[in-house]
Amino acid sequence: xxxxxxxxxxxxxxxGDRVTITCRASQSISSYLNWYQQKPGxxxxxxIYAASSLQSGVPSRFSGSGSGTDFTLTISSLQPEDFATYYxxxxxxxxxxxxxxxxxxxxx
Amino acid sequence: EVQLVESGGGLVQxxxxxxxxxxxxxxxxxxxAMSWFRQAPGKGLEWVGFIRSKAYGGTTEYAASxxxxxxxxxxxxxxxxxLQMNSLKTEDTAVYYCxxxxxxxxxxxxxxxxxxxxxxxxxx
Numbered sequence: 001x002x003x004x005x006x007x008x009x010x011x012x013x014x015x016g017d018r019v020t021i022t023c024r025a026s027q028s029i030s031s032y033l034n035w036y037q038q039k040p041g042x043x044x045x046x047x048i049y050a051a052s053s054l055q056s057g058v059p060s061r062f063s064g065s066g067s068g069t070d071f072t073l074t075i076s077s078l079q080p081e082d083f084a085t086y087y088x089x090x091x092x093x094x095x096x097x098x099x100x101x102x103x104x105x106x107x108x
Numbered sequence: 109e110v111q112l113v114e115s116g117g118g119l120v121q122x123x124x125x126x127x128x129x130x131x132x133x134x135x136x137x138x139x140x141a142m143s144w145f146r147q148a149p150g151k152g153l154e155w156v157g158f159i160r161s162k163a164y165g166g167t168t169e170y171a172a173s174x175x176x177x178x179x180x181x182x183x184x185x186x187x188x189x190x191l192q193m194n195s196l197k198t199e200d201t202a203v204y205y206c207x208x209x210x211x212x213x214x215x216x217x218x219x220x221x222x223x224x225x226x227x228x229x230x231x232x
Binding site: 045 | 143152153154155157158169170171172205210212213215216217218219220221222223224225
């Protein structure tokens with residue numbers, strides 16, 4: 001199975017900050033990388049698919065980049081509603097679909 | 109509006125069975141593959157398995173941790189996906205989510221809508 005590793009595991013930031021979360025795959029996954037946001041007690045929500053395509057309805061402050069093994073999720077200007085846990089997930093070699101361990105984004 | 113609603117969770121003893129349902133609305137259910145995921149308390153997301161659409165044979169795949177114990181099925185006439193869980197273990201305790209799967213390349217999917225989840229607690 002392909003292993004996904006996110007960094008950092010947790011992050012403190014302030015409203016208005018630019019934030020970047022990194023995801024690394026254990027082998028090349030082309031651009032088959034997706035990002036999800038999860039708030040406490042809620043289901044995950046798709047933000048980005050195919051590494052850089054913004055899901056409909058997701059604010060444009062979210063962006064994704066990368067290919068091969070290294071990927072990033074960037075939030076250009078943090079809003080209060082963005083404090084959540086973020087997961088990357090690879091679709092290249094499935095089953096199984098595998099996720100990173102998550103990055104918890106907290107208010108500084 | 110796409111909606112997925114899971115039901116059937118609850119407290120069950122180890123070794124017993126439980127069936128979860130995922131009722132879909134707002135889209136043509138039969139056209140989509142559907143997946144199940146789970147999240148143990150305080151942990152990350154784990155893929156459980158999925159079922160392809162009838163156009164792709166309606167076949168299933170499972171995670172190694174549940175293969176042989178869990179079975180996914182679908183009733184396209186009712187827009188429901190099922191997760192039959194047998195021989196439950198304490199480590200199966202989790203919130204279970206169903207998803208609608210979008211195929212963006214042959215056999216490669218992402219998960220665009222998630223249900224709200226249903227909690228399964230396996231304990232004596």
